[in-house]
Amino acid sequence: MTAGERLTAELGAELDEMEAKGTLKDLRIYESAQGPEVQLKGLGDVIVLSSNDYLGLAGNPAVIEAGVQALKKYGAGTASVRFICGLFEPHIELERDLAGFLGTDSSLSYVSCWTANHAILDALCNKQTHVFSDELNHASIIDAMRLARPGGKSIYPHSDMAALEAALAERAGVARKLVVTDGVFSMEGDLANLPRLVDLCEEHDAVLILDDSHGLGVMGETGRGTAEHFGLHGRVDIITGTLGKALGGGAGGFVAGSSELCRVLEQRSRPQLFSNGLPPTVAASARQALIELRDNPHLVARLRQNTATYRGLLTDAGFDPIPGESAIVPVLVGETTRAIEISRVMLKDGVFVTGFGYPVVPEGTARIRSQISAAMEDWQMERAVAAMARAAVSVPV
Numbered sequence: 001m002t003a004g005e006r007l008t009a010e011l012g013a014e015l016d017e018m019e020a021k022g023t024l025k026d027l028r029i030y031e032s033a034q035g036p037e038v039q040l041k042g043l044g045d046v047i048v049l050s051s052n053d054y055l056g057l058a059g060n061p062a063v064i065e066a067g068v069q070a071l072k073k074y075g076a077g078t079a080s081v082r083f084i085c086g087l088f089e090p091h092i093e094l095e096r097d098l099a100g101f102l103g104t105d106s107s108l109s110y111v112s113c114w115t116a117n118h119a120i121l122d123a124l125c126n127k128q129t130h131v132f133s134d135e136l137n138h139a140s141i142i143d144a145m146r147l148a149r150p151g152g153k154s155i156y157p158h159s160d161m162a163a164l165e166a167a168l169a170e171r172a173g174v175a176r177k178l179v180v181t182d183g184v185f186s187m188e189g190d191l192a193n194l195p196r197l198v199d200l201c202e203e204h205d206a207v208l209i210l211d212d213s214h215g216l217g218v219m220g221e222t223g224r225g226t227a228e229h230f231g232l233h234g235r236v237d238i239i240t241g242t243l244g245k246a247l248g249g250g251a252g253g254f255v256a257g258s259s260e261l262c263r264v265l266e267q268r269s270r271p272q273l274f275s276n277g278l279p280p281t282v283a284a285s286a287r288q289a290l291i292e293l294r295d296n297p298h299l300v301a302r303l304r305q306n307t308a309t310y311r312g313l314l315t316d317a318g319f320d321p322i323p324g325e326s327a328i329v330p331v332l333v334g335e336t337t338r339a340i341e342i343s344r345v346m347l348k349d350g351v352f353v354t355g356f357g358y359p360v361v362p363e364g365t366a367r368i369r370s371q372i373s374a375a376m377e378d379w380q381m382e383r384a385v386a387a388m389a390r391a392a393v394s395v396p397v
Ligand SMILES: Cc1ncc(COP(=O)(O)O)c(C=O)c1O
Pocket: 111, 112, 113, 114, 115, 138, 140, 182, 186, 211, 212, 213, 214, 241, 242, 243, 244, 251, 252, 253
């Protein structure tokens, strides 16, 4: 057996093991655009509760048209990285509008928020840097810290502000302190304690980096995110976020902050130097999504109302969702295999929602995570909750 054949056999065994444990993920194929109700190959029409398309903009005609026009005008891209071949007008417009929306001087786009988080931590860390990170931060932040290799790091228990304060006090002499947090935590749907984080950073001379991927378009009166929700718009040093959720649902990410920060990132953050920029069609669609959000603040209000309706329906059906203010509504169901089975049963019943289990969440806290959209109608949420109730009964604990 060659080394290549041996590797293939080992990987095959790994897949068999996942299948035997019931944890193998099978991916769905869409035959329509994303929305509250879609067509899935082999399954027909289903209601979607597993997308981050919080504002229903992924299939919005103006968002689609902006991408089409940019594709026609600019083609697929420069076939190079930005520092060699430059960028297109849609990048400039998107980055300017994102900064305006978030109340920062400047912003810089990347092909994903995963990349943006890697870029910022890598660019800001050196041996004189200490990073303080919430234990439930997104995987991109965890991996970014590993790659950036700061002088030191403290992982504080989830939202434990006393632990963070103690860690900051212990590192009083460190030259550069970076506190990094998700705005909305994706598995629980809860919010970072931003008021306390802002205060602690001010008191301890630390820079705050907020990944607001699940907060943008969702939190705050006008969807400007977790900072707006807490009345702290403009008070966060650096914001990262994705364009792959509420802001168009395609792909892309960004860093927003001072113009010096964005210029330095453009000069020397590794993904800018060694990887292509955002395709212009995606930049144009994301910018249009931002315009839709800015011109239609009722979308944010509608999302909030839908989330309250959905929570109410769940409670009436006997479920006990994890409390929270975001558009993420998790219901704990016990073991991983049960969560996966419930989501399978629900899919057959016409509702597409994902079950999350170990290792994404701790053992025994597997969950059905619903994500609500402003585009959902009441009847769709009613049908979804009825399907969850039937599935929960049919899959034993
Ligand atoms: C908090 C957070 N940060 C970053 C990301 C990564 O975003 P992207 O898909 O743009 O890489 C996600 C996506 O799941 C996320 O939830």
